[in-house]
Amino acid sequence: MGKARLVGNRIKMMRLAKGLRQKHVADMLKISQSNMSNIESSRxxxxxxxxxxxxxxxxxxxxxxxxxxxxxxxxxKSSNKGYTVEDLFKIVAKLKG
Structure with missing residues (x-):
């Protein structure tokens, strides 16, 4: 499974865990529901x-x-500080291609 797909799936799982409708989250992001669906399915x-x-x-x-x-x-690896800004940039770069 591609890395972008993993992020889309994670967003969907987090939305469902909060009991939020796709349309509600899309409205909060100021995007269409179809765009939200495309993000969650990694289209x-x-x-x-x-x-x-x-x-x-x-x-x-x-x-x-x-x-x-x-x-x-x-x-x-014993440090549990989370991701650094540099890590996030690496992730975004990998997701882009």
Whole structure:
């Protein structure tokens, strides 16, 4: 499964876990429901601005969207600090292609 698809699936799972309708989340993102459906099914990518808004909607950490995405972590794997800004840029770059 592609990395972008993993992020789309994660967004859908988080929305469902919060009991939110796709239309409601789409309205909060100021996009159409069909666009929200395309994001969740990975037919189109999610923007970083939408991720920031989704983070607020779901009351989660940015790294929660990427929990299933394999990235190269720092050598100190015992650290549980989450993702750095550099890690997020790497993730976005990998998702783009």
């Amino acid at each position: 189109c990518g999610v923007t970083i601005d939408h991720l920031f808004t989704l983070q607020e909607i779901f009351a989660c950490c940015m790294s929660d969207f990427f929990v299933d995405v394999d990235i190269e972590k720092s050598a100190d």
